[in-house]
Amino acid sequence: xxxxxxxxxxxxxxxxxxxxxxxxxxxxxxxxxxxxxxxxxxxxxxxxxxxxxxxxxxxxxxxxxxxxxxxxxxxxxxxxxxxxxxxxxxxxxxxxxxxxxxxxxxxxxxxxxxxxxxxxxxxxxxxxxxxxxxxxxxxxxxxxxxxxxxxxxxxxxx
Numbered sequence: 001x002x003x004x005x006x007x008x009x010x011x012x013x014x015x016x017x018x019x020x021x022x023x024x025x026x027x028x029x030x031x032x033x034x035x036x037x038x039x040x041x042x043x044x045x046x047x048x049x050x051x052x053x054x055x056x057x058x059x060x061x062x063x064x065x066x067x068x069x070x071x072x073x074x075x076x077x078x079x080x081x082x083x084x085x086x087x088x089x090x091x092x093x094x095x096x097x098x099x100x101x102x103x104x105x106x107x108x109x110x111x112x113x114x115x116x117x118x119x120x121x122x123x124x125x126x127x128x129x130x131x132x133x134x135x136x137x138x139x140x141x142x143x144x145x146x147x148x149x150x151x152x153x154x155x156x157x158x
Contacts, residue, residue, distance in 0.1 A: 009064035015057030033122035040109035047106035079153030
């Protein structure tokens, strides 16, 4: 069971970091909102990555990590494991805000292509999205490092 949970936790982390990296690349090469068709296509793909890859990956990572902590007493008393849990929840919360904005932008851009919305309203705040994605990626890499090196942080009392 321990190896299965470790495998699931690792697969979730791979999906999480891969999806964030792909979203960063897509944001960097996004066409301007003025070319509504290309912009809508890209934003739709970004929304799909956030919904179908990132969210299941973060859920798998958190659930497998929680089960691993529940089943292994050594993890319950390790400060590094609790730090990973706290930062994992922060990743989830931070990305939840970005995902909502991504899906809203995808819907707005699709409506702009259909002529229901003025294309000038597109392109909200890609800088804020990009910054949040970078923060999520850096924290996710730090979580992997914590899991590999397992530094001796303050141990919790029994």
